[in-house]
Amino acid sequence: MLSIGDLARRARVSVRMLRHYDALGLITPQRVDEATGYRWYAPSQVGRVHSLVALKELGFTLAQCRQLLEEQVTVEQLHAMLQLRAAELQQRIDTDARRLQDVRRRLGSIERGLEMSEHALEIGPLPALRLAQVRVQVNDTTEISTVLPDVVRDLTVGLAGAGLTAIGPRVTTYHGRPDGSVIDVAAGVQVGPEPAAAARGAGLEVVEVPAEPLGATFGWSGPAADLPDVWTVLDAALDARGLQAHGLYRQLDLSTGDDSSVRVVELQCAVRDVADCD
Numbered sequence: 305m306l307s308i309g310d311l312a313r314r315a316r317v318s319v320r321m322l323r324h325y326d327a328l329g330l331i332t333p334q335r336v337d338e339a340t341g342y343r344w345y346a347p348s349q350v351g352r353v354h355s356l357v358a359l360k361e362l363g364f365t366l367a368q369c370r371q372l373l374e375e376q377v378t379v380e381q382l383h384a385m386l387q388l389r390a391a392e393l394q395q396r397i398d399t400d401a402r403r404l405q406d407v408r409r410r411l412g413s414i415e416r417g418l419e420m421s422e423h424a425l426e427i428g429p430l431p432a433l434r435l436a437q438v439r440v441q442v443n444d445t446t447e448i449s450t451v452l453p454d455v456v457r458d459l460t461v462g463l464a465g466a467g468l469t470a471i472g473p474r475v476t477t478y479h480g481r482p483d484g485s486v487i488d489v490a491a492g493v494q495v496g497p498e499p500a501a502a503a504r505g506a507g508l509e510v511v512e513v514p515a516e517p518l519g520a521t522f523g524w525s526g527p528a529a530d531l532p533d534v535w536t537v538l539d540a541a542l543d544a545r546g547l548q549a550h551g552l553y554r555q556l557d558l559s560t561g562d563d564s565s566v567r568v569v570e571l572q573c574a575v576r577d578v579a580d581c582d
Contacts, residue, residue: 305334305335305344305345305346306344306345306346306347306349306350307342307343307344307345308322308323308333308342308343308345310345311345311349311350311353314350315350315353315354315357317353317357322343322353325353325356326343328366328370329370330356330366330369330370330373331345331349331352331353331356333345334346334349352373355372355373356369356373359372359373362386362389363389363392363393364385364389368385372385409529409530410530410533413526413527413529413530413533413534414533414536414537414540416526416530417524417526417530417533417534417536417537417538418537418540418541420524420537421522421537421538421540421541424522424523424524425520425521425522425538425541425542426520426521426522427518427519427520427521427545427547427575428518428519428521429515429516429517429518429519430515430516430519430521430554430572430574431515432512432513432514432515433475433494433512433513433554434494434495434496434497434500434510434511434512434513435475435477435490435492435493435494435495435510435511435513436462436463436466436468436492436493436495436499436500436503436508436509436510437459437475437477437490437491437492437493437508437509437510437511438455438458438459438462438490438491438492438508438509439455439488439489439490439509440454440455440488440489440490441486441487441488441489442486442487442489443486443487444487445487445532448478448487448489448532449532451489452476452489452491455489455490455491456474456491459474459491459492459493459508462503462506462507462508463493463503463506463508465506465507466499466502466503466505466506466508467502468493468495468499468502468503468506470493471493471494471495472493472494473556473557473558473570474491474492474493474556474557475491475492475493475494475554475555475556475557476489476490476491476492476554476555476557477489477490477492477513477552477553477554477555478552478553478555479551479552479553490509490511492508492509492511495510513552513554516551516574518574518575518576519572519573519574519575520538520542520547520549520571520572520573520575521570521571521572522534522537522538522541522570522571522572523568523569523570523571524537524568524569524570524571525566525567525568525569526566526567527565527566527567528564528565528566528567529565531567531569534569534571535553535571538571538573542575543578546577546578546579547575547576547577547578548575548576548577548578549573549574549575550573550574550575550576551573551574552573552574553571553572553573554571554572554573555569555570555571555572556569556570556571556572557569558570
């Protein structure tokens with residue numbers, strides 16, 4: 305008979321794990337000393353432990369391991385279980401491969417953006433804007449890309465209803481509430497005092513975006529999929545200059561042509577010295 309320590313050494317598992325297997329009824333000792341409580345195992349149980357460990361390494365659950373070890377599963381059943389497990393693993397590999405590709409793409413976009421920020425970032429005043437816009441609220445930045453197409457569509461419909469033609473680039477604005485509850489996301493176009501009344505009649509919101517005495521302007525062009533990372537790049541570039549963005553974020557879409565996969569934008573935000581925030 306083997307003590308639990310002997311079995312652990314031969315099977316190359318921990319004593320703690322053997323106790324866990326015993327509690328689950330997977331590897332039960334041949335005899336337990338009533339006086340001392342010591343567990344004693346048969347030498348043949350080394351193979352059972354090896355089989356259990358091998359099945360776990362293949363990714364089978366403990367319930368599946370029990371079925372394979374105790375219910376005399378046929379070759380056909382084992383073959384089907386292994387096929388299912390192979391499909392699960394392949395799906396996981398494919399998912400992880402897509403995630404890895406996305407991580408590498410985002411790393412590349414951030415690195416390219418940081419290089420661009422050396423010559424594409426300008427510090428100076430930002431102009432006031434009068435915008436006819438459509439606005440929604442989201443809970444966090446991950447929801448922006450989901451709602452923005454509908455917001456832009458509603459803006460287009462509203463402009464047509466008001467008989468207005470967009471002048472200049474579309475302006476998308478983002479503003480996080482001070483209490484962190486929601487983020488305001490809006491898409492709009494610049495309008496004058498008279499068209500503003502028509503815009504209101506078509507259900508559009510007309511807002512005055514105030515001028516900012518000190519702001520950052522960052523021009524960027526690249527794949528549309530990289531656009532969410534550009535704001536991260538801007539924050540990093542400002543931080544390197546001892547500045548911090550605050551208030552309303554503006555994004556001017558300067559893209560031309562029909563290729564929606566490539567974007568040309570200008571990011572704008574009010575800035576202040578980090579030292580003034582302490």
